[in-house]
Amino acid sequence: MTPTQMQRIVLAARPTGRPDHSHFRLETAPIPTPGEGQLLLKTLYLSLDPYMRGRMSAAKSYSAPVEIGQVMEGGTVSEVLESRYPGLNPGDVVLSFSGWQSHALADGAQLRKLDPQAAPVTTALGVLGMPGFTAYAGLLTIGQPKPGETVVVAAASGPVGSAVGQIARIKGARAVGIAGGPEKCAYIRENFGFDAVIDHRAPDLAEQLAAACPDGIDVYFENVGGKVWDAVFPLLNGFARIPVCGLIAQYNASGDFEGPDRLPVLMRQVLTKSLLIRGFIQREFAAQRPDFEREMAGWIASGAVRYKEDIVTGLENAPEAFMGLLEGRNFGKLVVKL
């Protein structure tokens, strides 16, 4: 019998600090019927990404917040169940933005058909998707690593950080990765070929980073903020470039930050070292997407870029997995298999 009910997770309340289960609510609802030009999709995989923490807050950001009672947003790999859109048929697998729910309607024009033979479909949410493109566009367009330069990236076992380090090495730079805990560090060292890997839990993080960067840091790909930034900052070379795509360490912060005020110190270094700091969202570089897809597919095929996924089963486990993501408990690209 065809199911008539779907599951979805909505934003129940806005967290002011760390999200917990009270901020999410699992609901059931009738499965909707597609209109003209629409499709009914069944979610196969849901991507969980740090940016979603921003959507839970009312504060203005680069995208509108999720409203209370709305389904949490997110990229998905979905299967077409019904199609009223020419060119996509039941059984096709597509990249969608269906959010945290088991079923969804979609406009056909918003979907991209995936070829399950070309690559595992989950890679469309990771190394071949938004996180991989974030690494590619931010590193190459803003960071512009040159041969022999030193590139530092944190969350180096994650989908963005692991790609940043590997692309940096393809471009002839040294890659220094930072991650949490010995298991992740060992994995990065063995699988992603970074030149050095440092555990950010080490009490002597700053000293270890300095030792790993004897020629200073030319590119710091900023995706975490917090104490990693503190360790990186004194090591920045003249003309260093700092693409900023995330600040996960401060996403749960609320209220004022304790002094002293480090803004004037930052600006002084910006001035005296001719630093470049540039925030970005991958979609501004959409024109580079075809180059990315061609190059990254080639690098994966040749083994020059490897990736790791962390797959959690069951939509109902998405909130817990997401809370873990914000604390670095995931190990690789976090995906929920429905």
Added chain:
Amino acid sequence: MTPTQMQRIVLAARPTGRPDHSHFRLETAPIPTPGEGQLLLKTLYLSLDPYMRGRMSAAKSYSAPVEIGQVMEGGTVSEVLESRYPGLNPGDVVLSFSGWQSHALADGAQLRKLDPQAAPVTTALGVLGMPGFTAYAGLLTIGQPKPGETVVVAAASGPVGSAVGQIARIKGARAVGIAGGPEKCAYIRENFGFDAVIDHRAPDLAEQLAAACPDGIDVYFENVGGKVWDAVFPLLNGFARIPVCGLIAQYNASGDFEGPDRLPVLMRQVLTKSLLIRGFIQREFAAQRPDFEREMAGWIASGAVRYKEDIVTGLENAPEAFMGLLEGRNFGKLVVKL
């Protein structure tokens, strides 16, 4: 009778905050004799610029500090008294970097001959020199103002700020200037053609700036820091560009800055607004210098760019004038006439 003694001002001690007379010492010394390839120069005009405050500190910056007992550095317009360098003759006027002294030796290759018929020679220290080029290169290369965008600059009666605003208008942008006191503001409004001018001493600076920038700020040319930055920061638009060439408001600061810590707030805005912050020193753009000289000379000739000089007489008055510069007491490009 030809004088045999020269005057010079040396760094007597390093200030930790605001410089005062105890940090400078006026000395006399024998006028030196040029060696092969050298020239003996007499200083006609000495440029005083905010960057000199940095040279008085031991802290690492983009240039080495002046050592205690050394002559204070600075650009000069000088007259050749004796020449052992082919192509430059007694009576020629040159752009030099002779520092705070009445006479100096120079290597001929380091000098640029000026044509007193083409433009007043003092402009080689201002609108046609380093400050003008700082405005030109920073605004056009980093700021990249587009027609209809809003460009904000402080110290708008000074040589950098006044050029930034006028070049912004040449490029079709709106120019909003900030300066200290009603006299300067009126002058800027009447002579430099800014679209709006705001007195930073106004208690409602933030409100006035917001009113003057109804469409937000697309380019903030940062040359002061401090409270102007505070007023600008909330008004920055997405993809705003912030060339940073100076932070005069904090040059005299020492020790920690009082909290809260605004660094995380800055980085959040960098991320969510895709801001670009880029420190620079004009010399990195040296390749653009010929374009600058041609374009700026044309703009001055056509009246599209105007400038104001503040000329103080007597080397012995340089320290007092420099202290005034750091407090905004100058009115236009500050030059000492010897």
